[in-house]
Amino acid sequence: MGKLIEDFETYRTKMNDRIMESSNTNIKRFFALDTTTYAEGALDVKTKEMLGLVASMVLRCDDCIKYHLGKCHEAGVKHDEMNEVFMIANLVGGSIVIPHYRRAVEYWAELNEA
Amino acid sequence: MGKLIEDFETYRTKMNDRIMESSNTNIKRFFALDTTTYAEGALDVKTKEMLGLVASMVLRCDDCIKYHLGKCHEAGVKHDEMNEVFMIANLVGGSIVIPHYRRAVEYWAELNEA
Amino acid sequence: MGKLIEDFETYRTKMNDRIMESSNTNIKRFFALDTTTYAEGALDVKTKEMLGLVASMVLRCDDCIKYHLGKCHEAGVKHDEMNEVFMIANLVGGSIVIPHYRRAVEYWAELNEA
């Protein structure tokens, strides 16, 4: 596993565990909803993860982008498809997205090296 | 054609025409890019329009939402699929998206009545 | 009831009813969570509604602002307290919040006339 992926996954797991211990019922429900929302339904997981990714990119959250890139990779999104998701994010969100896009390209490469 | 759709389309066409007359070359290139980005490619038009919609919803732009709802309708997005796009938008963007979601539901209904 | 309040409440109720009919389970759960989050808990309803209001103001969602203004009014927020919430919203969110603040002042006045 590449270093960017490992750092992201380790911190995310550590803090999610701590949140499950220390948070309240509503927060736990919100996290549960965050999981079920991306489950196979009328839309398949691959489409949903691309939707989660483009939303994360235009809102410019690096960790959210990493998470959905990982899920897109698992769901089999191909390089050409990913470039089209990236383009929609850059177009809709504007050039302000570019630094996040750079980091996304780096992380996506690491996912595909593994 | 329903009233919401007609109002949106009329104003959009009028102003786009005026922009094509009065804007500069870079703006025209930007508008051209906005069109080619959603063309069939590695991803089909339906997927791309759902991506454009979810990006518009989390950024909370009512006119952008209307535009992509219209395109999603043309591309054959079904009711159950649309609900899953709406859910991802509400989840990622938060309850602040809800008023835009309400207006999206109204516009989507008008598109489906036609 | 003032006209601004009536227009807001009527549309909100109509669309929430339609959403309850047409949406999926996750959306219904999200709406349920939106209700329980503001219930009396470790913090009282008045504090929670001011928190919801300031969040809505810095994110600049007029309908969300109206909703929480209504709830703040019910919870007994006083004029001087409201001005301090308004100031925090203007300060944190910047002058871009001012047009939303103007509409909030108008709506708050209507709530207090009733």
Add this chain to the structure above:
Amino acid sequence: MGKLIEDFETYRTKMNDRIMESSNTNIKRFFALDTTTYAEGALDVKTKEMLGLVASMVLRCDDCIKYHLGKCHEAGVKHDEMNEVFMIANLVGGSIVIPHYRRAVEYWAELNEA
């Protein structure tokens, strides 16, 4: 005076007057700061108003855009210059800015007809 300009100015003046009566000292200081910030200084008023406009466009606040368009007009911003400000706003902020850009073009035309 065109209708868009009159509607904007009338409401803005009415609410600013009410705010001066009903707000607290910090809000009044914030409004004062909002005025002095755009005064002639190391940068001239024209440059500052273009800065205020581009900031308002990427943050997508229609009323803020109208306000700074009015001030840019007073400061003598020319059509070709305005198109370049519009382009920077569309590029940095992305296609999500386009509906606000459409309304800006309409308002700018009204300012130049007067």
Add this chain to the structure above:
Amino acid sequence: MGKLIEDFETYRTKMNDRIMESSNTNIKRFFALDTTTYAEGALDVKTKEMLGLVASMVLRCDDCIKYHLGKCHEAGVKHDEMNEVFMIANLVGGSIVIPHYRRAVEYWAELNEA
């Protein structure tokens, strides 16, 4: 003092000192306003700091979140109360807030260890 707190406070103090030396009068007034806004008034400091925190969370600014977490800790916000502020921020701002919430939980724990 924990490492996260120390790093944040050291950099903040260093840069605020430099800003006081190098900035202009309006910037100094803006910083002064940033201080007086959170002073005891019609609302107590604890409520105001929770308002500042929730605004910072939905706007997703890690440093602003750290600052207001520190102030909330000083003002005596309890664990159960903080969880309710966190929930409102996650709900209103959406799942895009979660990575900032994770870092907030870590910082809040460090504040409470001291």
Add this chain to the structure above:
Amino acid sequence: MGKLIEDFETYRTKMNDRIMESSNTNIKRFFALDTTTYAEGALDVKTKEMLGLVASMVLRCDDCIKYHLGKCHEAGVKHDEMNEVFMIANLVGGSIVIPHYRRAVEYWAELNEA
């Protein structure tokens, strides 16, 4: 060259090179548009770079801020002028901009030491 500048430039160049190899035609067009937009036109480069900077500050993108600070420095923006750009960004964007402003002040100082 200072360390902040070197780190920023090195990573930016590395990733832009990789993007030119791996991206699609639309993304390359978008990057080309990002360059031509800031070229001398009806407005001079200095004004355009200040516009790019203020847009980047209110949208709170540190890398975009660094990029435009570098370009403003090349274009000869003076200290007093920069403070007025900073003030407009803080005012319009609000106190949520302050942490980005602190980092901007640090980077601007490094640019001026060189």
